[in-house]
Amino acid sequence: MLHNSTKNRVVGVNIGVAFTSYAIVDVRGNIIAQEEFPTREHPSINEFVAYLSERLVMIMEANGGYETIRSVGVGVPSGNFINGTIEHAISLPWKGEIPLASMLRDRLGMAVAVGNNAHVRALGEHAFGSAHGMSDFIVITLGPGVGSCLFSNGKPHLGTEGFAGHVGHVCVKPGGRQCGCGARGCLEAYCAEKGIVETARKLMESSEKPSLMRNMDQLDPKLITDCCEQGDELAIQTYQVTGEILGVIMANYASIFNPQAIIFTGGISKAGHWLFEPARESFEENVFHNLRGKVMFLTSALTDLERSVLGASALAWEVQEYSLFK
Amino acid sequence: MLHNSTKNRVVGVNIGVAFTSYAIVDVRGNIIAQEEFPTREHPSINEFVAYLSERLVMIMEANGGYETIRSVGVGVPSGNFINGTIEHAISLPWKGEIPLASMLRDRLGMAVAVGNNAHVRALGEHAFGSAHGMSDFIVITLGPGVGSCLFSNGKPHLGTEGFAGHVGHVCVKPGGRQCGCGARGCLEAYCAEKGIVETARKLMESSEKPSLMRNMDQLDPKLITDCCEQGDELAIQTYQVTGEILGVIMANYASIFNPQAIIFTGGISKAGHWLFEPARESFEENVFHNLRGKVMFLTSALTDLERSVLGASALAWEVQEYSLFK
Numbered sequence: 062m063l064h065n066s067t068k069n070r071v072v073g074v075n076i077g078v079a080f081t082s083y084a085i086v087d088v089r090g091n092i093i094a095q096e097e098f099p100t101r102e103h104p105s106i107n108e109f110v111a112y113l114s115e116r117l118v119m120i121m122e123a124n125g126g127y128e129t130i131r132s133v134g135v136g137v138p139s140g141n142f143i144n145g146t147i148e149h150a151i152s153l154p155w156k157g158e159i160p161l162a163s164m165l166r167d168r169l170g171m172a173v174a175v176g177n178n179a180h181v182r183a184l185g186e187h188a189f190g191s192a193h194g195m196s197d198f199i200v201i202t203l204g205p206g207v208g209s210c211l212f213s214n215g216k217p218h219l220g221t222e223g224f225a226g227h228v229g230h231v232c233v234k235p236g237g238r239q240c241g242c243g244a245r246g247c248l249e250a251y252c253a254e255k256g257i258v259e260t261a262r263k264l265m266e267s268s269e270k271p272s273l274m275r276n277m278d279q280l281d282p283k284l285i286t287d288c289c290e291q292g293d294e295l296a297i298q299t300y301q302v303t304g305e306i307l308g309v310i311m312a313n314y315a316s317i318f319n320p321q322a323i324i325f326t327g328g329i330s331k332a333g334h335w336l337f338e339p340a341r342e343s344f345e346e347n348v349f350h351n352l353r354g355k356v357m358f359l360t361s362a363l364t365d366l367e368r369s370v371l372g373a374s375a376l377a378w379e380v381q382e383y384s385l386f387k
Numbered sequence: 388m389l390h391n392s393t394k395n396r397v398v399g400v401n402i403g404v405a406f407t408s409y410a411i412v413d414v415r416g417n418i419i420a421q422e423e424f425p426t427r428e429h430p431s432i433n434e435f436v437a438y439l440s441e442r443l444v445m446i447m448e449a450n451g452g453y454e455t456i457r458s459v460g461v462g463v464p465s466g467n468f469i470n471g472t473i474e475h476a477i478s479l480p481w482k483g484e485i486p487l488a489s490m491l492r493d494r495l496g497m498a499v500a501v502g503n504n505a506h507v508r509a510l511g512e513h514a515f516g517s518a519h520g521m522s523d524f525i526v527i528t529l530g531p532g533v534g535s536c537l538f539s540n541g542k543p544h545l546g547t548e549g550f551a552g553h554v555g556h557v558c559v560k561p562g563g564r565q566c567g568c569g570a571r572g573c574l575e576a577y578c579a580e581k582g583i584v585e586t587a588r589k590l591m592e593s594s595e596k597p598s599l600m601r602n603m604d605q606l607d608p609k610l611i612t613d614c615c616e617q618g619d620e621l622a623i624q625t626y627q628v629t630g631e632i633l634g635v636i637m638a639n640y641a642s643i644f645n646p647q648a649i650i651f652t653g654g655i656s657k658a659g660h661w662l663f664e665p666a667r668e669s670f671e672e673n674v675f676h677n678l679r680g681k682v683m684f685l686t687s688a689l690t691d692l693e694r695s696v697l698g699a700s701a702l703a704w705e706v707q708e709y710s711l712f713k
Contacts, residue, residue, distance in 0.1 A: 148677070197547045209643070213539035220645020221523045227675040231639040235673075242676055313557040317535070317640065319546020347561075349553040350568055351474070 134376030136181030185372025308343025399699030460702030462507030511698025634669025
């Protein structure tokens with residue numbers, strides 16, 4: 062006799078620096094129920110896993126029952142799909158190598174997959190967003206860091222140890238700015254949050270021009286974009302410099318990879334044309350000539366809430382169903 | 388009734404700038420018969436295809452018969468597997484876009500696959516050489532140009548239009564040396580044959596040091612290596628400068644792909660430790676920290692003859708068998 066699987070829903074979890082959000086999601090990407098709590102209230106990883114598991118069981122029980130859930134997908138900074146760990150995440154309170162997938166699986170009794178932000182976002186865009194139907198594309202996450210995930214032949218390319226996609230640590234300028242990773246001249250030191258603010262500061266220091274940015278105590282990419290909108294010359298120049306660097310590295314990436322599209326997500330992508338016009342220009346100047354004009358630049362087709370949990374839900378489908386009682 | 392296929396052999400063809408070589412190869416990579424002829428004796432592509440087809444039929448008939456051959460694989464500069472063409476090859480006598488696969492298929496009545504040098508070499512190393520058993524690796528071809536092919540999840544990554552792998556046109560120095568492709572600062576302008584010779588010349592011009600290279604009319608990478616072997620300081624420095632640039636770009640490539648190994652082929656890879664020691668050093672300095680010490684640098688495990696035809700034979704197995712009479 063053929064069974065119609067009753068486990069037609071999964072849980073997507075997004076562990077962010079500020080909030081951990083989670084949702085029950087069906088096969089079509091409908092969010093059945095969604096909640097969140099502050100990540101930093103749980104400085105011990107054991108306590109965090111215990112609390113998260115409790116909350117997950119509660120939301121399952123309140124929405125159709127534990128037995129309707131097939132598996133759990135978790136997106137987390139420095140998550141490694143291949144061994145199910147968080148590996149030395151700089152932005153999270155928990156240090157070292159954490160076997161998150163097995164810790165959650167032991168408490169929940171169901172399969173758990175872990176992936177890093179870029180991997181999870183790429184799965185989300187492929188399943189439900191801008192990359193639907195594409196087999197070769199790149200997702201770039203521009204935020205506190207710069208991450209990426211590439212799809213090859215319709216599958217995410219994770220690399221031999223699951224560390225693929227670290228475009229943030231590609232060398233832009235040998236001996237250039239100090240990066241958080243210890244090396245110098247990484248893309249992240251120029252095109253992630255802190256790097257962009259540093260570029261703005263350097264432009265202000267080396268110029269006499271008036272700028273709205275000069276009056277701001279705590280500059281960030283969002284405020285710089287606001288200044289651009291008001292015609293602030295140095296703010297516009299900040300994104301021009303950033304875009305030129307981003308464009309060169311995207312061109313290099315595309316020359317190697319020949320993607321159908323590059324999809325930009327993350328807070329900094331909200332700078333819109335201020336960033337992407339100069340990036341596009343420098344991209345076309347530097348990309349392998351056969352690819353000129355052929356690689357689409359896209360932004361995410363998902364809302365912030367969807368992006369945080371739909372990708373993780375897509376990840377949940379990548380692991381085999383698991384049960385102690387099978 | 389189950390049939391035991393009689394078509395257990397393929398033909399591998401390598402169209403080189405100087406010679407076109409071809410061989411009958413069995414499933415285990417044994418070369419049954421092999422021949423070659425000068426490529427440049429056939430300046431018309433129609434005439435070349437007619438001559439090659441004739442020779443292929445002759446070698447088949449002399450070695451077990453046409454009916455024992457399953458398919459043909461062709462490695463050629465600027466070959467495109469996806470549409471079976473040669474696309475604007477700079478180093479070959481035939482210009483424009485040439486539908487080589489269908490031209491050969493029409494004459495031979497069997498399936499023909501076309502791939503570029505790097506793609507074909509990667510298949511050869513995967514099937515019979517250094518990359519056997521690996522699922523994520525990069526093959527770099529260092530010769531008149533710099534090409535690459537990457538394997539992702541056990542399959543070659545060709546990109547959305549088959550143009551993936553053009554690491555030779557990754558930008559090393561914005562506004563740097565003029566490259567043959569029209570852009571400036573490409574890797575190829577520094578680490579391919581002409582680029583290395585230019586580096587040697589620049590070092591000689593900017594230095595008073597004696598050098599064996601000063602007495603040579605026509606410098607090439609092989610002669611520079613010979614000078615290194617004799618302790619020539621400027622020759623050694625030439626490969627140091629080249630290796631440093633190569634190491635940075637390999638580090639960037641590895642940070643994005645997390646390959647198990649990078650396999651170097653092509654004439655310049657014969658420079659050996661003169662090139663790869665400085666390359667390795669700069670690689671380790673620049674690669675994403677989690678990958679330090681983890682990415683193998685390998686050279687091809689195949690002989691020159693094997694490399695030229697075994698990869699093409701592996702390519703032949705990638706196409707479906709074809710027959711007008713099926």
